[in-house]
Amino acid sequence: MLIRVGQAGCALRWDAVHQCWRWPDPVGSQIYAWPAPPAMPSGLRMLESARVMASCRSGRLLMGLGKRLGMVELPEPGQPGRALQAQVLLTIDAAEPRTVISDGCADRDGNFVFGTANTARDQRPIGSFYQYSQRYGLRRLALPAVAAAAGIAFSPDGRTLYFADSARGVIQCCHYDAELGKAGGLKTFAQLLAPGPGTAIVDSAGALWSVQGGALVQYSRHGEVLRRIALAREPAASVAFGGAALDQLLVLGGQGGLYGLPPDLAGGLAPGLADTLFDDSGSASRGNLQA
Template identity: 65%
Template structure:
């Protein structure tokens, strides 16, 4: 029997460090060889190479909940209702609070929505979704694609209470997404260049739906409360790891060979799996850095189209 076909018994994850309160976004920055994640409540952006007792942090003038690494070395941030870009300081430089350059305002006429999840697709475009923070919890969240080439484009996907579980297949032609408040993990066909989706259908039932990533076997890993669940291409559960220490907020593969699978806890803990389990896993798939090649004129015109 394949190890991927056997569910793992409940076991605590190994706590590496704990700092701040986490957002939903954990990323491996291949250029800087470090893990990065935001603390939206503390207004911090953390970096950790794996060897320090305490991660390095820089303060943001505006709190971020979602991040993506850029081709230039900058960071793309989801700042409430806005997308922004920051230049990261070089090691050893004096660290001052970072002011983000605003790239786009999302759904400006609707005060209840904020950016809740996002990642780059295989072409280096940023795909993200929004959540309704109002007490009514109506499904008014949407999914978008942002690029310097095409600007902001809304994806033709169902409205949600809170967008989550955004991830892409290895070849980039299939997108996963979910409403964190209800329903199942969904999948659809995806054309990055045209920002076109189709064949929207249920991928897997899940009691909870959080951050997600894809491994080099083209299987989806989904954070579900205190558990991590692996699904095959057909949406069948292949493995479940019950970590139990705290609810998980993010998941990512990293390290030089992308064989380290780390999880970010909602209370700021960073965890790895026990060695016996981690050794059985396929490697991850590298994030495509956001393509921040200059193209601001297009981005502004698209932003105005949606904000008017």
């Protein structure tokens, strides 16, 4: 264990701009960083909770805040502590009160791809997948409705999109065109070893790392199970490569613990791929929803 902070963990990401891992705590309404950037605290308080995040080219953070996407400006080093308030960009599926943003990441072209989940007890498949960019606004991807979108990740070339649904026992993949905002050619990539899929990442060799059932499972690029890693103290919630050479794989526990792999497991792993920074350089195209 490297550090334990907060009450819950999700959406671990490597922030290449500030050279640290970041993750939101949706229970404590905090954003944490490890190692903490110089003259910055490890935790930053937010006025509302978030489960999903992506680093932006400007150094800001794009956050999934319940049903809304928002932009958070990080304080300058040494600034007095204050609660961070997100600039709301848009509300997702405003007419459907049961859905919230459940998972997402930037694609290889700097667009944000995310999905929603049904929070009602019926767990009906009413969640959807979207692409958001400053250039095109919000575009719905032509993928099947889900009970809860999870495990969104992209192949090294960005042309394959992986995702899972909490109500199904498979990881699916499809062809993805970032410029057109289109997905097609859906097929099954692999079977889940346990229910409850979480976040996922792809390394430089094309292997998929999937959090499922509180453990970390590595699949080959062809969908074969290579290894399964479980934490002794708490269920795994998220995973991310980071460090200067992207050769450090850290696992975030569901109760706020951050873990590094022991040498016998970490040795010989292919390095990760840097998260593409969300392109927030343009003006937002609000309310632009394409089916």
